[in-house]
Amino acid sequence: MDPRIREHAETIADHSTGIEAGENVVIAMPREAEDLAVALHEVVGDRGANPVYLNNSERASRAFLRACADGSDEDGGEFETPDHQLALYEETDVVVIARGGANVSEQSDVAPETTAAYRRAMQPVLKERLSKRWCLTQFPSSGHAQLAGMSTEAYENFVWDAVSLDWDAQRAHQAEMVEILDDADEVRIRSGEGTDVTMSVAGNTTLNDYGEKNLPGGEVFTAPVRESVEGEVHFDMPLYRQGREIEGVRVRFEEGRVESYSAERNEEVLDGVFDTDEGARYLGELGIGMNRNIDRFTYNMLFDEKMGDTVHMAVGAAYEECVGEENEANESAEHVDMIVDMSTESVIEVDGEVVQRDGTFVFEDGFE
Template structure:
């Protein structure tokens, strides 16, 4: 087995999830992530954790959903109990076909998502971490050879996370002390309130309230969104490729939208519930180890000259204790990315903190 797989597993178990002896751990292994699953099991066994392993497959999900009546039981107790009794949930992504569920009717996807919201919340109450094992299907989606894609993934995952956490703390401080963020670029002029929020320094560890490996972003929960934003980075949403999404906001809600490809997907997201029309996240990518787009939100949203915004559910980690009920609620959390490159700027309370993709503490920053 490739030594990098063992290093990936060790980083996931020790740095990211902080697994200790006696922890009850659920490991969900996608069909293409078998080798990483073995390496993770070795690490968990060496730490005397208690493990339940689940098999994750988009093709199985497709078969189930396409043949279901569409009337789903709310939060089935047998599944809910699994997550309510878990200390940690590790999700190892990497399937055989990234478009496996593309022909599942949107109504069934929406209904299933609404019916299992309690299960999703129970999972998120654990020390959950999601990562991905490099597979040929993901390499193909990224437009890369398998070997090149492996190098890309491990460059993003096997990082000096402590050093990156120290750098990202500068952005967290700016957001914690600020009250308004403004994004300006072509077809984008968007303002968001961040008053009273707590930004998360997402350094790929539950200690930082961070649940993705790789990570490398600072995110917060915006409010009172107004203006327009253009997402120029293509992405796959609900197994369909979406391009050139334009959203207009007024009083915190989407009031108009368009897309250059698969506009119906955006409509499907927005119609999920009332919370889907509002933003749940403003995320600022800061992982310079990610240097190209791969049509994977796990990587692309962390890239150092990007900003992503998510429609739907907000994370309670962005709200001070006692104010968690202010978090936007939704059955969805859909990230979309805009590149902060040439002729762009991000302001916090009127002060430019990033220009043309460069942060103000970096050498290339232009006043």
């Protein structure tokens, strides 16, 4: 086994989740990531915790979704919340999930409305899982390497270099942006001719993602005040969802709500997202990518949203930790991130002051 896999497992157990003796741990990942699952079982055993292993199979999920949708009407079919899965997470202390399946397009022939209906049914399970200590990470499978346009070896190096960062140094770097946003009332983002959007973050908390719940980490993020978002956004970096590439997304917000949208390619996938529930038409997250070790776009949101010189916004559920007591947390079965390139002709303004111009922050050398 590649020694970097054991290092990856130790980073998850010690840095990301802090697994302790006697705790119940769910390890969920595809067959292609079995080496990481084995290493995690060794590490969990060393720490005296109790693992349960779930094989996340995209093929099996596809088969179930298509079978349930067969002959259904336009709502995508009916699904029940799996109470047995909910019970598992109720008894769990830590959840570790790894992506890395063989075929990233496995669910490309599942109708968007079916996916939306299933996510609605799964919302209680997702909410319970997110209430635990959790980590989402990536195993460098050949399928994801192909999607990224890289050889398997090059992708392995890319992934393991990204997860083995000096996370204390990254935390300190990002803390300067956290301090700026935590005291803020209004954020304005402008990029090119297509993006000019404002939102309030007053009363909400900004979190510093340095490789805990997401591994790799490398962003700061908060929740917009639900009805405060106004303006237009051109998400000029692609989104890969449900086995399909969505390009050239444009969204217009009024009083926080998505009032119109379009995409140059695979717009019907967006239809399924925004029709999931009412909360899917509101922003749940504003995130600023600050990890410059992630230096290329790979069609994998776990990495792409952390890239330096980017901003991402997620329609759907807000993270409760970000929402202040006086504000309403946006609730939804969806949480879909989309990215804006901020490297040229772009600024982030906080309360009228420019804090980033063309990707360079006010606290960095080279800011003008």
